[in-house]
Amino acid sequence: MKTNPDALLAALCVFIDDHAAPRRRIGRPPKPADAELLCLAVAQVLLGFPSARHWIRFAHARLGHLFRYLPQQSACTKRLNAARPLISQVIEALARQVPTWHDDLRLIDSTPLPRAASRETVKRSDLAGHCGYGYCRSHSRFFWGFRLYLVTTAEGMPVTWCLANPKTGEREAMAAPLERDHHLVRQGQVILADKGSAGKEFETFVSGRLGAHLVRPDRKDEPVRHGRIARVRQWIEAVIDTLKGRLSLEQHGGGTPAGAFARTGQRLPALAAGIWHNRTTGAAVKRSPIAYDH
Template sequence: MKTNLDALLAALYVFIVDHVAPCRRIGRPPKLTDAELLCLAVAQVLLGFPSARHWIRFAHARLPHLFRYLPQQSAYNKRLNAAGPLISLVLEALARQVPTWHDNLRLIDSTPVPCAASRETVKRSELNGHAGYGFCRSHSRFFWGFRLYLVTTAEGMPVRWCLANPKLGEREVMTALLERDHHLVRAGQVVLADKGFAGKEFETFLTERLGAHLVRPDRKDEPDRHGRLARSRQWIEAVFDTLKGQLSLEQHGGRTPAGVFARTGQRLLALAAAIWHNWTTNAPVKRSLIAYDH
């Protein structure tokens, strides 16, 4: 099997059609199916087009051989903004196909997803009341938007995710996420986190409720347990770096809660599709996007 964007999109289209039930619609079938829409969305972020206007213009000029119908910008935005639930279904289906789904290690962390840069934009935004102000300790900056909470396998395959107001505590949000989808964490698994998840209640929840083991870097004010874990903690940091550096997470362009959710999921789906295809083609580096970004 070839390792390039055309091969990835063809394989992803077949996978979605075979493994994810299509949404039932009333009336005439759409010219662009749900599977084609998600393939088009994945291609957008892999090729580095944060702007939907630029992307649709490029797709009409360069990608007609891959899609039997290409919508205009307004129709594409409308369909993509409504595709969040479908993206989540495809993400979990892809995650179940990779060998590391059965491993005894899960990585968890959170990262900012900024949505506005000025006070005037914040006041006018439809996200007002959903997003909020937060502080990113890693980059020593304030932001207005959401925090992305992510659970992944060792190589970065997204397993479960959510967006939350940054004013909410990290442990509380992750507890709610894992409690809702507790079947995704099996008894005996090791959950690798950072110091932000230090807390007796959270560790008790993982140990007694889920049967998992929390491993995190030691804080300065507690006895030695696991050490600094600097090398292992870089795994999840590298996943966030890929999402922001190569997949333009911070330039998502969402203006409504549904839009931000879908466009964040769009980036995660592109990453998941690349990892899944790299496993399928036996690529040496499973999170590499080099074969698909041109």
């Protein structure tokens, strides 16, 4: 199997049909099919088109040999916004195909997703009431938008995720995807988090509700427990860097709650599909999307 965009999209379409596509509904089948729609969304991310309008124009001109039917931009946006359950199903199905799914380690972290830079934009935005102001310690700046909370395997394969208002407590927001998808965390697994997860209530939730073990960097005001784990923490930092640097996470462009969820989620199956296909083809670097960006 070749490592190129055409091969990945063909393999992904077959995989979605076999493992994650919903049952056919009564009536005329939608065009494009759900599997083709998600493959189209993945291709948009891998080929570097943050703008949906520019992407559809490019797809009509260059990708007719891969997709039998290509919708217009408005129809594609509506279908993708409604495909949020399918996105989660595909991410989980792809994650179950890689060897690190069976490992006893899960990584969890969060990152800011700024959505506006001016007060007037904040007032007019359809995301008002969902987004909020937060502080990014990594860049020493305030922002208005969401925070993405992401759970991955050790190699960076996404497992589950959520978007939260930055004013929501970090431990509370971390607990939400773990509680919702608690079946994705097995008894005895280690969840590696950052210092923001420090707290007896959250540790009790992880150990009591999930049956897992929480490991995080030690704070200065507590006894030594886990020692220096900065090197391992860099693994998920590298995953987030790939999402932002290679897959244009911060340029998702979702202007409504449904659009923000779908456009953010669009990046995660693209990352998952790249890792899955790189493993299938025996690529040396499993998380690199470079082979699919042209």
